[in-house]
Amino acid sequence: MPAASIRARARAEMINEIKAIARRHLAAEGANLSLRAVARDMGMVSSAIYRYFPSRDELLTALIVDGYHALGDAVEAGDAEVTDRADLRGRWLAVCHAVRRWALTQPAEYALLFGSPVPGYAAPQETTVAAARTPAALSRILVDGLAAGILTDPGPAELPGPVHADLAAVRDHLFAGVPEALLARGAAGWIHCFGAVSFELFGQLNGVIEAREEFFDHQMRRMVDLIGLP
Amino acid sequence: MPAASIRARARAEMINEIKAIARRHLAAEGANLSLRAVARDMGMVSSAIYRYFPSRDELLTALIVDGYHALGDAVEAGDAEVTDRADLRGRWLAVCHAVRRWALTQPAEYALLFGSPVPGYAAPQETTVAAARTPAALSRILVDGLAAGILTDPGPAELPGPVHADLAAVRDHLFAGVPEALLARGAAGWIHCFGAVSFELFGQLNGVIEAREEFFDHQMRRMVDLIGLP
DNA sequence: CACTTTCGAGAGCAGTGCTCTTGACGGCGC
DNA sequence: GCGCCGTCAAGAGCACTGCTCTCGAAAGTG
Numbered sequence: 419m420p421a422a423s424i425r426a427r428a429r430a431e432m433i434n435e436i437k438a439i440a441r442r443h444l445a446a447e448g449a450n451l452s453l454r455a456v457a458r459d460m461g462m463v464s465s466a467i468y469r470y471f472p473s474r475d476e477l478l479t480a481l482i483v484d485g486y487h488a489l490g491d492a493v494e495a496g497d498a499e500v501t502d503r504a505d506l507r508g509r510w511l512a513v514c515h516a517v518r519r520w521a522l523t524q525p526a527e528y529a530l531l532f533g534s535p536v537p538g539y540a541a542p543q544e545t546t547v548a549a550a551r552t553p554a555a556l557s558r559i560l561v562d563g564l565a566a567g568i569l570t571d572p573g574p575a576e577l578p579g580p581v582h583a584d585l586a587a588v589r590d591h592l593f594a595g596v597p598e599a600l601l602a603r604g605a606a607g608w609i610h611c612f613g614a615v616s617f618e619l620f621g622q623l624n625g626v627i628e629a630r631e632e633f634f635d636h637q638m639r640r641m642v643d644l645i646g647l648p
Numbered sequence: 649m650p651a652a653s654i655r656a657r658a659r660a661e662m663i664n665e666i667k668a669i670a671r672r673h674l675a676a677e678g679a680n681l682s683l684r685a686v687a688r689d690m691g692m693v694s695s696a697i698y699r700y701f702p703s704r705d706e707l708l709t710a711l712i713v714d715g716y717h718a719l720g721d722a723v724e725a726g727d728a729e730v731t732d733r734a735d736l737r738g739r740w741l742a743v744c745h746a747v748r749r750w751a752l753t754q755p756a757e758y759a760l761l762f763g764s765p766v767p768g769y770a771a772p773q774e775t776t777v778a779a780a781r782t783p784a785a786l787s788r789i790l791v792d793g794l795a796a797g798i799l800t801d802p803g804p805a806e807l808p809g810p811v812h813a814d815l816a817a818v819r820d821h822l823f824a825g826v827p828e829a830l831l832a833r834g835a836a837g838w839i840h841c842f843g844a845v846s847f848e849l850f851g852q853l854n855g856v857i858e859a860r861e862e863f864f865d866h867q868m869r870r871m872v873d874l875i876g877l878p
Numbered sequence: 879c880a881c882t883t884t885c886g887a888g889a890g891c892a893g894t895g896c897t898c899t900t901g902a903c904g905g906c907g908c
Numbered sequence: 909g910c911g912c913c914g915t916c917a918a919g920a921g922c923a924c925t926g927c928t929c930t931c932g933a934a935a936g937t938g
Binding site for chain 1: 681810815
Binding site for chain 2: 880883884885886888889
């Protein structure tokens with residue numbers, strides 16, 4: 419038993435070191451991650467990496483899942499810092515800013531998660547549960563608001579039928595307790611947050627907006643108004 | 649003179665053919681465009697491409713500029729289809745849907761323009777004027793609304809100082825005639841349009857929303873409310 | 879006709895992901 | 909305690925990439 423676990427432990431450390439170096443390369447060079455360069459940095463030959471990851475895509479998947487969890491951690495930490503749990507507005511803004519801060523410190527990883535998909539690469543199912551953590555954190559704010567009586571269901575009147583059906587289907591196993599119409603508003607907020615961060619990170623704001631943080635904050639504040647957070 | 653122009657014409661046709669084949673490859677394989685593959689498809693040797701484009705990046709730049717113009721054309725055509733020029737809401741929605749439609753038919757080109765930046769590649773200055781065409785089309789709707797007295801300046805009160813300054817600086821040479829506060833609202837609309845299209849195209853909606861067009865339309869409609877288009 | 883410019887072909891460099899084979903080391907059962 | 913066997917790193921090799929350089933042929937210019 420201890421013998422096997424010694425091997426298993428060495429293997430796990432190897433995998434972590436590979437991922438760590440790969441993340442460094444990702445940050446330095448962007449999405450076209452080179453297995454050979456990672457191997458060089460580890461003092462190994464490229465083929466040795468294949469003992470630990472069956473392909474470059476599997477390495478990417480591991481990095482993506484890690485990335486979603488890192489973002490989820492950052493987002494949940496940002497939310498938790500707001501001591502007044504009834505301050506829905508403050509919590510929402512805290513989450514948005516946490517997303518942006520994380521994206522700015524890990525631009526390559528953010529691009530890996532939310533940027534153009536890698537051509538030959540299809541994200542496997544296992545990434546979706548990790549990907550849902552941030553939207554889940556946002557929906558928790560809405561749930562708390564409903565439970566505390568601060569928010570009320572806007573009613574399905576403002577939703578087109580098919581959208582209502584989609585949201586109803588997804589609500590039960592991802593965002594339990596949020597009425598569809600409110601969920602649609604939340605989606606708008608999440609989309610706007612993602613859009614603003616991507617705009618900034620992907621260079622669309624270059625030469626236009628210099629006060630990035632103030633601009634982002636203003637955009638998010640206008641959005642919480644639209645969502646209806648008091 | 650005709651001799652020189654024969655050569656020049658042949659050269660221009662060569663360049664166009666290279667770009668056309670490159671676009672086909674882009675659509676098929678995604679962002680990692682291979683010069684050698686393009687050369688193969690043209691029945692040439694890879695080094696011959698360098699007679700027409702000094703590097704792969706220059707080819708990418710040409711494709712990007714072309715892409716921005718194609719999107720600009722689609723957007724302007726979408727706007728022009730709305731016969732009632734005073735129907736600001738209808739025009740705004742038409743432009744947003746034109747962006748989405750173009751993105752869905754040219755996903756790889758959209759990703760090239762608005763997705764994660766290509767690692768070693770920095771977009772040269774010349775791309776920005778082409779890139780400004782779509783925001784410019786949106787701002788024209790606001791300008792028309794102001795001129796017709798349908799819209800009024802919401803006033804700078806809702807804008808933080810630094811953002812106001814940035815928008816004032818950029819307004820004069822890009823979006824002449826739009827007050828800063830209205831410009832910020834327009835930016836929100838553009839960001840939301842971009843965010844929603846990217847969300848859909850980059851796979852973040854997979855398994856969540858199936859009624860894509862209705863969802864997009866609903867998102868944009870909520871946004872025109874926020875902008876204040878009647 | 880002679881001269882110059884333009885162009886395509888080919889070889890070559892340094893790099894890539896990935897496969898397969900080879901040899902060594904270490905933990906396990908007998 | 910010894911042999912076995914699984915795990916691992918190394919190396920060669922395949923097909924590919926962007927890019928440079930040289931060379932010969934063709935085309936346009938005086």
